[in-house]
Amino acid sequence: MIKKRVIVVGGGLAGLIAACQLAKNGHLVQLFEKKQYPFHRVCGEYVSNEVLDFLKRENLFPETAHFPSISKFEFSDTKGNTVSMDLDLGGFGISRFLLDDFLANQAILLGVELLQNKPVENINFNSGVFEVITQDQGTYEAEFVIAAHGKRSKLDKVLNRPFIEKRSPYIGVKYHIRTDASKETVALHNFKAGYCGLNAIEEEKFNLCYLGSRDELRKYGSIPEMEAQTLFKNPRLKEIFNSSDFLFEKPEVINEINFEFKRPVENHVLMAGDAAGLITPLCGNGMAMAIHSGKLAAEAIHRFDSREEVEKNYQRNWNMNFSRRLRVGRVVQRLFGSESASSFARFLLSDFPAIGKVIMKNTHGTPI
Numbered sequence: 308m309i310k311k312r313v314i315v316v317g318g319g320l321a322g323l324i325a326a327c328q329l330a331k332n333g334h335l336v337q338l339f340e341k342k343q344y345p346f347h348r349v350c351g352e353y354v355s356n357e358v359l360d361f362l363k364r365e366n367l368f369p370e371t372a373h374f375p376s377i378s379k380f381e382f383s384d385t386k387g388n389t390v391s392m393d394l395d396l397g398g399f400g401i402s403r404f405l406l407d408d409f410l411a412n413q414a415i416l417l418g419v420e421l422l423q424n425k426p427v428e429n430i431n432f433n434s435g436v437f438e439v440i441t442q443d444q445g446t447y448e449a450e451f452v453i454a455a456h457g458k459r460s461k462l463d464k465v466l467n468r469p470f471i472e473k474r475s476p477y478i479g480v481k482y483h484i485r486t487d488a489s490k491e492t493v494a495l496h497n498f499k500a501g502y503c504g505l506n507a508i509e510e511e512k513f514n515l516c517y518l519g520s521r522d523e524l525r526k527y528g529s530i531p532e533m534e535a536q537t538l539f540k541n542p543r544l545k546e547i548f549n550s551s552d553f554l555f556e557k558p559e560v561i562n563e564i565n566f567e568f569k570r571p572v573e574n575h576v577l578m579a580g581d582a583a584g585l586i587t588p589l590c591g592n593g594m595a596m597a598i599h600s601g602k603l604a605a606e607a608i609h610r611f612d613s614r615e616e617v618e619k620n621y622q623r624n625w626n627m628n629f630s631r632r633l634r635v636g637r638v639v640q641r642l643f644g645s646e647s648a649s650s651f652a653r654f655l656l657s658d659f660p661a662i663g664k665v666i667m668k669n670t671h672g673t674p675i
């Protein structure tokens with residue numbers, strides 16, 4: 308086997324999994340992460356079971372705590388009318404604070420050189436070699452680069468990726484709370500211009516995370532006021548917000564959440580996770596896709612020697628596994644976040660549950 312020098316940019320799930328898989332197979336891996344672990348991220352923290360066996364098989368699943376197993380789905384429309392159904396595959400709840408930190412430690416144990424607080428500013432490709440430049444003007448060389456820097460980064464601008472020019476109307480807000488809710492249920496509660504997920508994670512905590520609208524935030528001036536004026540119109544959300552203990556001093560907030568089309572390979576860089584394409588959060592499997600795509604990128608680099616073959620293999624596998632899911636996710640997103648669309652979605656789920664199952668099947672993969 309030829310040992311390859313690989314740089315991974317971004318230590319979320321896609322980057323960490325790719326780095327671990329490559330290091331396990333004997334390659335020389337440097338991973339650049341702009342932050343310092345552990346840290347919170349805006350994410351619903353419901354992981355689809357399609358990656359559970361893989362994580363356990365590869366010793367990449369933390370056995371340190373109990374992670375609630377989730378097998379039911381509850382949906383409420385903007386008026387708070389609910390419908391429930393069983394999930395075919397289901398999932399589990401785990402905080403990114405814990406999961407990403409655990410994986411970062413596993414990566415170090417497997418031999419990955421983990422460089423934290425090291426934002427990458429540019430990636431150049433010349434005469435078969437990559438040159439990766441960090442914000443502190445460090446220059447690092449590698450034969451392959453996996454860019455797993457998430458949904459949006461300054462790097463996308465430098466790399467001239469077309470999606471970066473489009474503004475996004477969405478914001479994401481996340482809390483950890485203690486509340487009296489079913490631990491085996493992932494709930495999706497609609498409100499005007501958005502939807503809010505609720506599911507259990509470790510240590511008796513729940514994740515409360517919503518996709519909202521930048522315009523609504525601007526209109527109401529602050530997160531609490533926007534929540535009072537829009538989210539609380541759904542009585543289920545009002546009840547959850549008013550009866551729970553909020554564990555963060557302030558929520559985690561991000562903006563510019565963009566679901567536009569991206570390419571999985573750009574200028575010879577393999578894009579993984581959200582950097583290759585972000586599925587709408589309501590599908591609840593962005594994390595599973597990030598893990599799966601990190602695995603595919605690592606496998607392509609490990610299995611093939613020529614750059615052309617690596618890129619061709621990754622691109623083909625990526626398209627086969629994710630293109631359709633992203634397309635369906637974009638369509639399904641239209642059924643959420645407005646009064647008429649969400650009550651139509653509730654009607655479909657309650658009177659034609661088979662349609663709900665078909666949507667889930669088309670936005671999820673099979674266990675890896």
Ligand SMILES: Cc1cc2nc3c(=O)[nH]c(=O)nc-3n(C[C@H](O)[C@H](O)[C@H](O)COP(=O)(O)OP(=O)(O)OC[C@H]3O[C@@H](n4cnc5c(N)ncnc54)[C@H](O)[C@@H]3O)c2cc1C
Binds near residue numbers: 321322427462588
């Ligand atoms: C509101 C919301 C709710 C969601 N809920 C769920 C859910 O319940 N279940 C689910 O499966 N998915 C969910 N998702 C999607 C999920 O969060 C993402 O798909 C997943 O985090 C993607 O992982 P990633 O590794 O690609 O990117 P990330 O986890 O975003 O990691 C990217 C990493 O790259 C680093 N980075 C960025 N730029 C640079 C740089 N220039 N140099 C070095 N490092 C850099 C960042 O600091 C970060 O650590 C949700 C998304 C949103 C927005």
